[in-house]
Amino acid sequence: MGAEVTISLDAMGGDQGPEVVVPGAADALIRNPDLRFLLIGDEKRIRPLLEPYKRLKERSEVIHTDVAISMDQKPSVALRKGRWHSSMWLALQMVKDGRADAAVSAGNTGALMAMAKFCLRTLEQVDRPAIAAIWPTIDSECIVLDVGANVGADARQLIEFSVMGAAMARAVFNLEKPSIGLLNIGVEEVKGLDHIKEAGQALRSTPLSFRYHGFVEGDDIGRGAVDVVVTDGFTGNIALKTAEGTAKQISAYLRAAMGRSFLARMGAVLAQGAFSALRDKMDPRQLNGGIFLGLNGIVVKSHGGTDATGFASAIDLASDMASSDVVRRLADDVARFQTELQLEGAA
Amino acid sequence: MGAEVTISLDAMGGDQGPEVVVPGAADALIRNPDLRFLLIGDEKRIRPLLEPYKRLKERSEVIHTDVAISMDQKPSVALRKGRWHSSMWLALQMVKDGRADAAVSAGNTGALMAMAKFCLRTLEQVDRPAIAAIWPTIDSECIVLDVGANVGADARQLIEFSVMGAAMARAVFNLEKPSIGLLNIGVEEVKGLDHIKEAGQALRSTPLSFRYHGFVEGDDIGRGAVDVVVTDGFTGNIALKTAEGTAKQISAYLRAAMGRSFLARMGAVLAQGAFSALRDKMDPRQLNGGIFLGLNGIVVKSHGGTDATGFASAIDLASDMASSDVVRRLADDVARFQTELQLEGAA
Numbered sequence: 001m002g003a004e005v006t007i008s009l010d011a012m013g014g015d016q017g018p019e020v021v022v023p024g025a026a027d028a029l030i031r032n033p034d035l036r037f038l039l040i041g042d043e044k045r046i047r048p049l050l051e052p053y054k055r056l057k058e059r060s061e062v063i064h065t066d067v068a069i070s071m072d073q074k075p076s077v078a079l080r081k082g083r084w085h086s087s088m089w090l091a092l093q094m095v096k097d098g099r100a101d102a103a104v105s106a107g108n109t110g111a112l113m114a115m116a117k118f119c120l121r122t123l124e125q126v127d128r129p130a131i132a133a134i135w136p137t138i139d140s141e142c143i144v145l146d147v148g149a150n151v152g153a154d155a156r157q158l159i160e161f162s163v164m165g166a167a168m169a170r171a172v173f174n175l176e177k178p179s180i181g182l183l184n185i186g187v188e189e190v191k192g193l194d195h196i197k198e199a200g201q202a203l204r205s206t207p208l209s210f211r212y213h214g215f216v217e218g219d220d221i222g223r224g225a226v227d228v229v230v231t232d233g234f235t236g237n238i239a240l241k242t243a244e245g246t247a248k249q250i251s252a253y254l255r256a257a258m259g260r261s262f263l264a265r266m267g268a269v270l271a272q273g274a275f276s277a278l279r280d281k282m283d284p285r286q287l288n289g290g291i292f293l294g295l296n297g298i299v300v301k302s303h304g305g306t307d308a309t310g311f312a313s314a315i316d317l318a319s320d321m322a323s324s325d326v327v328r329r330l331a332d333d334v335a336r337f338q339t340e341l342q343l344e345g346a347a
Numbered sequence: 348m349g350a351e352v353t354i355s356l357d358a359m360g361g362d363q364g365p366e367v368v369v370p371g372a373a374d375a376l377i378r379n380p381d382l383r384f385l386l387i388g389d390e391k392r393i394r395p396l397l398e399p400y401k402r403l404k405e406r407s408e409v410i411h412t413d414v415a416i417s418m419d420q421k422p423s424v425a426l427r428k429g430r431w432h433s434s435m436w437l438a439l440q441m442v443k444d445g446r447a448d449a450a451v452s453a454g455n456t457g458a459l460m461a462m463a464k465f466c467l468r469t470l471e472q473v474d475r476p477a478i479a480a481i482w483p484t485i486d487s488e489c490i491v492l493d494v495g496a497n498v499g500a501d502a503r504q505l506i507e508f509s510v511m512g513a514a515m516a517r518a519v520f521n522l523e524k525p526s527i528g529l530l531n532i533g534v535e536e537v538k539g540l541d542h543i544k545e546a547g548q549a550l551r552s553t554p555l556s557f558r559y560h561g562f563v564e565g566d567d568i569g570r571g572a573v574d575v576v577v578t579d580g581f582t583g584n585i586a587l588k589t590a591e592g593t594a595k596q597i598s599a600y601l602r603a604a605m606g607r608s609f610l611a612r613m614g615a616v617l618a619q620g621a622f623s624a625l626r627d628k629m630d631p632r633q634l635n636g637g638i639f640l641g642l643n644g645i646v647v648k649s650h651g652g653t654d655a656t657g658f659a660s661a662i663d664l665a666s667d668m669a670s671s672d673v674v675r676r677l678a679d680d681v682a683r684f685q686t687e688l689q690l691e692g693a694a
Binding site for chain 2: 074136137138148151152183185190192193217218219220221222223231233234235237238239240241242243244245246247248249250252253254260261263264266267268269270271272273
């Protein structure tokens with residue numbers, strides 16, 4: 001892949017569609033001037049939105065379709081009905097055909113995963129794809145996976161998620177030997193669910209291209225104890241949403257505390273620069289995007305309810321992933337790991 | 348139970364032992380002047396600590412033992428070795444013998460649960476005890492269970508946890524018909540793990556003494572969507588620790604943001620009343636205590652690393668539970684529910 005990266009955008013996905021996707025792409029283009037876009041959706045809605053953005057217009061191709069996958073469509077139905085013409089499917093198809101290096105959609109997660117598996121196919125070295133999230137920590141960021149591609153995971157899948165998470169950490173964080181932790185309810189080796197203990201034993205006893213840290217607990221994620229936190233899709237999704245809920249809750253406390261007295265309001269005015277820095281740090285839009293790992297191509301899922309700033313973050317992430325050739329590296333890593341590890345012992 | 352409530356305190360439990368337990372009891376006594384205490388631990392350490400607290404001294408009996416269960420003792424070992432003489436076991440024994448209405452310990456959770464099951468026995472209507480936590484929400488509080496008594500739960504246990512959580516909500520929050528939600532990765536009935544869907548179907552189709560709300564997601568906990576959030580002990584523990592970690596992380600951001608510039612520091616000085624209100628709201632010590640539900644007696648587990656303020660909160664909770672006769676009400680509720688529900692259909 002050269003310096004030039006092309007990203008296909010499902011312009012009909014999400015709660016807003018092109019009204020968020022087009023300004024999001026314009027925003028991302030300011031930071032990454034070499035990007036090109038395939039804007040896939042209703043031409044009549046997209047063209048007028050492009051008008052204010054001269055440079056984006058030059059670097060975009062509009063591919064018309066007025067078929068959208070709705071946010072509440074069941075994955076199985078999305079796969080059956082009219083999938084070949086939907087903006088979501090076409091965005092993936094562009095990656096498959098090599099016309100785009102990555103696809104970004106703010107559409108329905110379940111439908112996107114089902115379509116991505118069908119269109120791009122799972123890497124032959126991989127059993128099950130996972131969704132990875134970038135999670136802010138006190139001093140930096142970490143990767144958490146799976147946050148919802150699967151409802152469970154066995155030992156073998158947890159090991160695979162570890163290898164894929166490590167490959168992503170190398171690509172996105174530029175780390176030589178990232179550290180990996182398995183999410184559990186205690187750090188002692190005897191604690192927790194059997195398949196987690198089994199995965200831990202296999203990871204501990206295998207020479208690895210990453211550093212296996214051991215078990216981590218829920219509060220270790222935000223503390224930044226490891227670069228990659230590995231868990232099943234059920235637990236990962238609950239943890240992610242619980243953290244989002246806690247952040248919202250504390251924002252509400254902060255607003256209430258600051259509005260309570262004259263002095264507090266005065267203080268808030270003086271400290272507003274600091275508050276806006278804090279809001280940026282707590283802003284889920286800055287880290288907006290679930291990355292699908294384990295497929296023959298890069299797919300980034302943006303929050304359905306995001307705005308242009310959030311959608312632009314998802315594009316940034318897709319661009320980082322595409323420039324670092326992560327798919328090939330990930331496939332190599334999984335293959336190498338399967339040679340290193342007696343997988344029968346872990347499966 | 349009369350107005351007078353006696354609480355047995357494992358004075359050797361936790362990281363600090365009597366140095367936290369004695370001042371914690373003194374603090375709780377200010378708010379609940381009718382409390383009496385059985386202070387169980389090393390007399391030579393407890394007596395001098397009692398000296399500054401005249402009223403606490405009058406209302407406490409010291410029961411000597413110098414055997415402590417260490418924080419890293421395995422539950423199975425704690426049950427075997429010297430259990431009859433440990434402060435933890437004796438605190439539970441006082442409840443069993445009717446000399447105390449509730450026991451509070453900051454000791455090792457696994458050992459306390461193992462001993463509590465052995466000493467007090469599980470209620471005959473109940474399959475498995477659970478640990479409930481009180482979780483702050485934006486406007487109030489909710490109950491989350493199980494947060495770690497078990498590593499998993501089947502449909503029948505989730506239903507039982509729902510009934511026990513509802514009984515506790517009636518006792519602690521004084522609610523006629525509390526609302527209950529099952530923690531899942533989506534609110535649609537088709538989503539999530541099979542045993543959760545099964546429990547949801549059974550709860551939906553049974554006439555209940557509480558209001559079954561349906562599925563809730565991780566961010567609904569802090570939002571206060573329901574009075575009681577029901578989940579298995581693995582997921583509940585991960586969610587609880589993730590929320591604690593997120594709160595700590597945001598505190599760190601806030602401190603950093605406020606120290607960044609002169610204006611921000613000025614603002615922080617002016618707003619310090621508001622900040623201290625915020626810290627109170629975010630302070631885990633204010634809601635310190637996991638309540639063991641489903642046993643023949645009330646046992647409250649305080650955080651091992653808590654200070655006197657936190658230990659006093661755990662005593663407050665034990666006192667609320669004891670005054671509301673929650674054990675009998677809980678046993679009645681579970682029995683009634685088992686009549687109402689075709690349990691075979693759910694088990």
